[in-house]
Amino acid sequence: MRVFKQIPGLALLRKRPQNQIPFSLAVGQVIxxxxxxxxxxxxxxMELDDYLKMYFNKSFVFETVDKNSSSKKxxxxxxRKLDKPLTQKKFFSIEKxxxxxxxxxxxxxxxxxxxDQDEIKKHLEQLSQLYN
Structure with missing residues (x-):
């Protein structure tokens, strides 16, 4: 086992544990x-790549709880991260x-x-009359 720990670059192949949450408050889009x-x-x-010394986008998809059912796709x-997770997958709740x-x-x-396309045409006609 010690031999495998000494192989360079092996740490890059290891995945992040599933229960490790990278943030407590975030802005996202309902998909x-x-x-x-x-x-x-x-x-x-944005995560830093240590080798290239550049930041790259990394996306996370989470199941969240919407108590008010106010959000749509x-x-x-x-x-926001919950103090106590409701299930093994639900760590977050939609705050606003x-x-x-x-x-x-x-x-x-x-x-x-x-x-409505008719209202858009009517609005464009009004704008064209103002500027002509």
């Missing part, structure tokens, strides 16, 4: 809602929905943006 209160959230973290959420995917508000007018 799947499998249950009424269970969401899968993808979190991207595509939403950007704030996740930061951006809803279907509730886009125009920062200039403060109105909700509609995805």
């Amino acid at each position: 799947k809602s499998s249950d009424a209160t269970t969401r899968e959230v993808k979190v991207i973290k 595509g939403d950007i959420v704030l996740v 929905v930061l951006f809803q995917i279907d509730n886009i508000i125009d920062p200039i007018t403060g109105k909700k943006i509609s995805h």
Whole structure:
């Protein structure tokens, strides 16, 4: 066994243990809602590559608990580590929905943006009349 520990580069092949959590608070995107209160959230973290001395994106996918059932697929959420995990897979809970995917508000007018094509054409005509 000692011989294998001395092989250079063997530490790179070892995987991180599954129960080791790399952060306690993170921002992620809901990629799947499998249950009424269970969401899968993808979190991207920058990790340093010691050999290249550069940071690269590393993504983590976690099952989280959404007690209020307020998030949907595509939403950007704030996740916090639970004090006591509910199951072996659920270590995080969704604390707050930061951006809803279907509730886009125009920062200039403060109105909700509609995805209706007729309203978009009408809005473009109004803008063209203003600038002509």
